[in-house]
Amino acid sequence: MPSLSSLLLPLLLPLSSLSQENAPCPNSCSGRGHCDSSNVHQTVCECYAGFKGADCSEMTCPYGPAWTDLAASTDVAHQLAECSNRGLCDRTSGTCTCEGGRFEGKACERRTCPNACGGTGICASMRTRASMRDPGELISACTSSMVCSDASCATRDYSACQATNAYTDVWDADMMFGCICDEGYFGPDCSRRHCPTGDDPYTGTSSDVAVQVNEKQIITCAANGGTFTLEFKGETTELIAYDATVSEFVTAFQKLSTVYEATSAITASYTGTNAKACTEAGNAITVEFLQNFGDLPLILPDGSALTHSSTIYEPLITSSVSVTGTKEDNDCSDRGLCDTDAGTCSCSTLFSTSNGYAAAGQRGDCGYSSSTITDCPGEISCNGQGVCSGPPTYTCACEQGYTGADCTQFVCPTGRSWFDDPTAANSAHYSDVECSGSGVCDREAGVCECMDGFEGAACQLMACPGDPACSERGQCLSMQLLALLADDNGDATDLKYGAVPNLAATWDFDKIQGCHCDEGFEGYDCSLMSCPYGDDPQSTYEQYNELQKFTCDETTGTDGSFILKFRQQDTVTLAYNAFVADVEAALEALSTVTDVHVYLDDDIADATTTPVCSAGGTVFYVEFYSPTGDVPMITATPENLDDFAITEEKKGNKEWSECSGRGLCDHETGLCTCVNGFASSDGQGNSGLLADCGYKLPIIIVED
Template identity: 40%
Template sequence: MGQLTEWWRRRGWQGPWLLLLSWAPLSRAMCPNRCSMHGDCNQYNQCVCWSGWSGADCSERQCPLGTAWSDDASATDVAHANAECSNRGACDRSSGRCSCMPGFTGAACDRMSCSRDDHCNGHGTCYSLQSYAEHFRSPVTSEAFYYNNVWDANGIHRCVCDEGYTGFNCALRECPVGDDPLTTGQVNEVQLVVCHGIGGAFALVYKDERSGSIAADASAADVRSALLKITSIRDVKVTFLSDPTKGACARTLVDEQVIAVEFTQNFGALRPMWGISTALTPPLGGSVTDPAVTVIADGSSIVDFYGNGPFYSIKGTKEGAECSNRGLCDRESGVCSCFDTNDDIFAGSDGYGGPGLRADCGHAVTAIGGCPGEIACSGHGACDAVTFSCNCQEGWTAGDCSQRACAYGWSWFAYPTADDVAHDTWAECSDAGICDRERGLCRCGDLFTGGACEYMVCPADKQGQQCSGHGQCLSMAQLALDATADGVATAISYGASANDARTWDARSVFGCACDDGYAGHDCALRRCPRGDDAMSYAQAPEVQLLRCAAAGGALRLTFRSATTATIRFDANAAALEAALEALPTILGDVAVTYSAGAAAPLCAASAAANTVLVTFLTAHGDVPALSADTSALQGTDGAPNSGVVTFKTDGASFAAAPAPVSVRGTQEEIECSGRGLCDRHKGVCACFPGWFSSDGRQGVGDRGDCGYRVPESALHGGVRGGSGVLAESEIGGMLHALDYARHNGVQHYKDMSVIGPDQSFKDL
């Protein structure tokens, strides 16, 4: 009593009761802050928070969960679990709202922004990969695929541009395309259409745009007129091949009408059309399940019911090149600047080399005597002496090889090539940036980096430091390799097979691996000390057993990836305990007991001669098993690595009762011991009234974990009274705590005492 009274008197304070009275309302049967009216109090005086609330007193809001953009794989090739703010935003605990990293949006930061305003510069529509697959078809084959079951199906978004616009954000204009007038021996695209129906109508779709309605008895002219309602079709020639006197659709399944559609003003290898037959009346002898409209393309053929044919579709072989490869495109205006060097002049064409209004540079105004460029092919390509066309060197592009090409990577956003298969299409700047044609460098969108914009950036702070300077920016594959489970390295990999569509992101999506003591999607938050809740009961510390059979040498023990110094085979219990407690991962104290006696040797010729019990006193919960390096341990034959160390954990034993039994730890290892709130900006626990930093064993200590409960005798009636007198160690611990508060300007959260990880009582 005298020690505490003198301490108060020397500091000029009235007495301890003034501070302790602030704790007087505490009761053994009360949860902290009455769970802030957002939870229920259980038998351990712990708050069980209602949905949407968290924190030891249920005062903190939870934020929405979303599929994590990056995380540690939980099993081989299994990642992207649900995470708060999708690991791309910070949770505001007062409002329960995510503050998303720039470039991400949604309540849980679970989707990309298409552009800074999500409006695609007014020239496109923002789609997820899933919705893109649902609303469109393959731009190559016109096949329909879904993309529903891959982690990024509703996360990655991009602009799908209106006709005439291009670029990942639809900021660029497309220029007219045409056939190179100096190349010969090429053909137009021809596709065949077969229809069955006795009435109603059908439609054809090209480039995801639907034609006008085509009646079952429509003529060739009617079909052409309907197709020309598709804005991207400039002109077609329609021919009924089987019987020109009949309508577009055959009336029975044993009848046939083959319709040829030649694209006379759209050049190159075109994507197939596809049919919509829902408004057709089924043919005689048929049903609505029969394929009423079929399109045949890409060189395939058909023989009609009468034996006519075979009729062949034709894959277009004309260029269909921007500015017909005879001019350069101005991306701002969408206008071709036709070549006119060396008096070789080109202008707009009719599509067949003559003058016209296509503005595609497809008409040679003068006799052409060489390849384009002040120097042929601008000095960056080989000139074809017959067609006067340039074959550009690697890294150069355009009809005159005057522009730089940019690097290619796997597209971030392209139509699936099969169900749930995407990101396997090669694209300039990975479809996530714009190529600077003067320098040959990709100008990547906000979320992407790399020479081809092939990497997703890591979160950064306002100064641009990746992971706020407190972590490493690693790919999903690297995150898996570096992952640990309770401090133990795992054998998990992610994306080891380059051909697995589920793990396409293994080397392209990056995230932060935070340094020890830091947390958050950007490693900007501090972790707080963790500990055992002294109010819970019927719990036990972890006890692990080991036996060693050896006659010489030494061993080393590993716990949570930290390894001891060399331990002699004949080390006594105190030496083994000291070696283990020197490990930073032990977090304090262990108790080592030898069944053969404290002075006995660790190892013996017979392993059964000594069973070692290791009790984890300050590392709480179900901790990982110890492991041994026996490379220097000698058996009875004296050979290295012939000694044997065996372990028993989680209730196992070396022999039947009454032999020692291992114990799975059941104590908590929770933030601020569940008796305070974490200040995540400082890594400091704000302890609830009546709780202080512990030693990990429910006594006063310097862990900063709020795991020490101030005795009732101090809370009610000052130092004396109630249940008796405080122990000397308890008085000393309180003096340390109060000294710290007085000299360090302790902050307060309501009535809480603040203790931080660097605020060690032993230093006071």
């Protein structure tokens, strides 16, 4: 960049005359814009789409909803930002360089799935995950006289009973990605293995308090032609004929991979002596699950291909739960510890793999006891970290912080999930899970091992970018705290993010963190240096500085004082008898103010002898030289004054642009490279030392 003295050289030459005529557009707008000289007071480059800068030589990058930003208003944030505020724009190519390993997409608008889901899962958005949920999990019953997902199942619109809670209208629907693991795998990166599950053989027996039962569901089919299908846990059967026998029905249903792998995983029975799945008046098919334990999702029928010859009946197939399953379906049948690396059970003493019914079998679930137990597991009962229930179940109720059949394992801290199923339409991230679903629990220590980009005891926080955070040039703050730092001078409580409890759009208020850069730095990670801002000197026709009027009345006392605030920064306390020079100095001591002019109402009275407050009221003004533009109102905290009022006398309408819109910023140095014809100003269009390209150099006219 040329030195300041060289930029000011034309002022030092003995010239015959100087002209302030408009300079031509720089570099002919680099062929990437139109040179607009229609305004006699301004010649400027109007850049084509995708280009920017004083000479249109720089490229813009794609925009997406910001991962973090200052709230635009209460509970409104995530406005469009270049590279979604999680990447830096390469101005030579117009491409985003996203925060490595954490964000991706043209605009860095997608959260990267940890470890690419390890090859044992798919990486999907919140919107996609919601659409993939099994509708049967949301429906407790669905008959001709009941409703299912708020839509009647008594009609042939079977899609009404196959709806899930959509996640489409929240800002992160297509931004927050996570892993949907293959069957048998779990964890934030699908690296953990599920262990075999089963029923605890000592609970729910005739000697226990309550007998446990298998799940039973009833399918009712009225038809005398066509076919139907059944969906269970998101998987659909092949076509089943209306006149299928019990054996054919069972065979078709047991082919589903979501039904436990056994030749006798279910039983089915038809009403009375019916030999067909569907009858003209309606046949009830009772399905009992023999190996899928617990409270199961509803079987969802689709009878859109069924027919009926009767004019009395219409073809219809419905489903309902007749008996809710109450058996356990827990890892290792709650009688062993699960090795999530291998997906195998380490059974407690006297327990081994079962057939699901307390006898020896091949489930691998610790559901079989080779002899009668007389105590809870552990070298001492529950290893001294729990209470044994005693007969007949001999189960451990672990103390807080411990888990496992013998209470030898630690639990980890919990937090609201980063990636989960919506609990209602467009409402998610409120289920409380271990390590917030973005970490793996170390059972030997009770500590969460967080995925890259997450932190906190429960991995409940999205880490700030930079290494170290915010490049040690800013504060790492939550969205809630960032909202309080918006450039607004009102009471900080007036602008909030997360003001309404459990508002779907602000689920991230205390979870996602971003950088608030120190003065002079910018970028999503505060790694860039800021360049000076200023007013475009070639477009100042009929433009004004911001002018604010102050009235201060100190009639009844002599101990009044006031503090002024501008953009969240407070001045020192000013006494009622301070002079305008004191007010000006106090304001200019703020980092948010560069240059102001403070003067009394007539701008004639001696500013060093007339106080700014007096009996009956004194009027003084603050005129903003820098920053320019429509700046926020100064606010005041008066103490023991009769009156203190501030009004906007004249709204500032000058530009406040990087390098005054007449130069290009080098963010590595924080220096402006001014285009030809412009140099450093004083903020008011005159030559000065602000290095902001806000001074239009005179054109030298040499006389012959």
